[in-house]
Amino acid sequence: MSVTGLTNLAVKVRDVDAACAWYVARGFEVRDRMHWNDIERADVFLGPVQITLFSAAIYEDACTLPDEGFLHPALLCDDLDAQLEGHQVVWGPQIVEGVFGRRRIAFVEAPGGIRLEFMEQLAPSDPA
16 A cells, blocks of 8 residues: 555635636646536646645535635545555545546545545546
């Protein structure tokens, strides 16, 4: 079991349109602006770092969150079940699909009032 990469840093914002406009005005690239799982989202590329802006967290009903702020790093792993051992799971595991393909994801509690998102990339035909 190991974490194999960081896909993005998730940030909750009150107004995704205004946040996107702020980043674009400063020369950053905004892509994949959409509604996803009843949530507004957009990917922002800050050079080598990607943040994903969300109007709400997919796990919003599972824990108390601030109106805005850093939510979690999204970490790819090669074995989600093994990665979750010993953690307090807040949400998941569940299969989600989007511009990123098909993934099995789960969120766990971490120090500092944040969560860690662990995700395992699935093949499009993988029934997992």
